[in-house]
Amino acid sequence: MKTWFSILKSELSLIIEDKSILLTCLVAPILYAFFIGSIYSEKNVSQIPIAVVDFDHSNLSRKVSQLINTSEKTSIEAHYSSLEDAMFPFNNLEVQGILILPKGFQKKTMNLDGSHIEIILNNTKFLTSNEINKSVQQVILTVAGGVRMQYFISNNIPVELAQQKAQPIMPVVKSIYNTTNNYGDYLLPILLILILQQTLIIGFGQSVVHEFKHGVLKTVEAYDFYAFIKVLSAKSFYYIALYIAYFFVFYKLIFPHFSLSLNGSILLHLLLSTLFVSVVIIYTILFASFFKTTIGWTEVMAFSTYPLFLVSGYSWPIEAMPLGLQMFANLLPSTPYFNIFNALATEGAKLENITNGFFHLLLLFLMGYLLLYVRFRFIKIKLPKKAAVT
Incomplete structure (x- = not known):
């Protein structure tokens, strides 16, 4: 051996x-x-391009679009009147997501009936799709809270109490080990x-x-x-x-x-x-x-x-x-x-x-x-x- x-x-x-x-x-x-x-290497993505298909054409739907556009993570590249038109830049990877605001969005939201919105995401880049999802959810929760608060105020509920009832649970996120979240x-x-x-x-x-x-x-x-x-x-x-x-x-x-x-x-x-x-x-x-x-x-x-x-x-x-x-x-x-x-x-x-x-x-x-x-x-x-x- x-x-x-x-x-x-x-x-x-x-x-x-x-x-x-x-x-x-x-x-x-x-x-x-x-x-x-x-x-x-670009772990902290920002200004991710998305498209908006607004079937409602209401003040509230436009407000949602403005808030999403001012978010740090997302940027609205264009508004479309049909999903088919929005799919073209999406398939060409010019935008990473499509937000669809349905007809009757403002009416149902203001009546507190709830309205379903849809997001189409490019999941080949999960970092960007995750950020789009979080940004849209944050805006929608903010808008929904504001609508509920206005509803309570209109029913003669004091502002502070209306704020508590509109958002009874306020999430507080503190990143301890992953400081960049x-x-x-x-x-x-x-x-x-x-x-x-x-x-x-x-x-x-x-x-x-x-x-x-x-x-x-x-x-x-x-x-x-x-x-x-x-x-x-x-x-x-x-x-x-x-x-x-x-x-x-x-x-x-x-x-x-x-x-x-x-x-x-x-x-x-x-x-x-x-x-x-x-x-x-x-x-x-x-x-x-x-x-x-x-x-x-x-x-x-x-x-x-x-x-x-x-x-x-x-x-x-x-x-x-x-x-x-x-x-x-x-x-x-x-x-x-x-x-x-x-x-x-x-x-x-x-x-x-x-x-x-x-x-x-x-x-x-x-x-x-x-x-x-x-x-x-x-x-x-x-x-x-x-x-x-x-």
């Missing part, structure tokens, strides 16, 4: 010679970080970490598949578990060192470049990142051992990125998922790590505040090691049978 340093040297040669691994692990993390980051600032840090996770899984997995098919692990039946782990530790050394360096570069250069906050101890960030990378490495070895070709591994893992992100619980609460998905999510290293990172980076948490996530990651590491041992025993039993048939 090759020595540990011989395997280390062979792995470096493989990384340099295999263009797929080289591009995935050395080029893709930085390239995709700036590519994805540039999409959210912007979804881009919330989402982008995790997308950057997801880039590191997926490029590590794809690149290192290709190396593991190659090792089982062409490298020293081709004759894995001749190994004991200690020698098996020795080979894999030598192969993974470069990747662990490289990706810890990536985490440091992301924290110190890329996060500040995109004006993303990173609170908490940088040393604690790196220690937990090391544990996270180690868990990802263990599970990558385990699952890559089931694949016969590097192309098959790459195809499956490339398409797993978005589903794994959705299941991790960052964009949707795990508690709201079906029980089966909850169990699956808690087996993913990204689930506890995303929570840990969010607590550290945005809330400035300390180690004692994230012990649950830390032990969750540690448990996944130990469980992965145990599963890898079981997988190794299975391979040992299975391979000699193949040899005998051949």
Whole structure:
């Protein structure tokens, strides 16, 4: 068997010679970080162009249009008398939304009967569509409150009491951890970490598949578990060192470049990142051992990125998922790590505040090691049978 340093040297040669691994692990993390980051570089969008279709042509409908136009986030580009006319600039992406004010809007509103308005949004840009939706809702709530207040005043109710009755609950929103109250600032840090996770899984997995098919692990039946782990530790050394360096570069250069906050101890960030990378490495070895070709591994893992992100619980609460998905999510290293990172980076948490996530990651590491041992025993039993048939 090759020595540990011989395997280390062979792995470096493989990384340099295999263009797929080289591009995935050395080029893709930085390239995709700036590519994805540039999409959210304008995280605080404003003056989003929209169109208005006013079927009512009333004083109130015109007032609504004026208020929406003076909003910081939206700007009315044009008014149309028919939806068909408004759809033309919408389909050409000249406007990002269409507000439809129905006939009878003023009459129903003033009579407190309620009137339904419609918004057509371009959801390919969820940041802009979300801002349009919020701006229109805020204006409509303001107008509705004013109408109710005038109604109460007309019934000889004092102004202060009329104001309370018109808006009995006044929402007060104070952004604590996301000071800009912007979804881009919330989402982008995790997308950057997801880039590191997926490029590590794809690149290192290709190396593991190659090792089982062409490298020293081709004759894995001749190994004991200690020698098996020795080979894999030598192969993974470069990747662990490289990706810890990536985490440091992301924290110190890329996060500040995109004006993303990173609170908490940088040393604690790196220690937990090391544990996270180690868990990802263990599970990558385990699952890559089931694949016969590097192309098959790459195809499956490339398409797993978005589903794994959705299941991790960052964009949707795990508690709201079906029980089966909850169990699956808690087996993913990204689930506890995303929570840990969010607590550290945005809330400035300390180690004692994230012990649950830390032990969750540690448990996944130990469980992965145990599963890898079981997988190794299975391979040992299975391979000699193949040899005998051949």
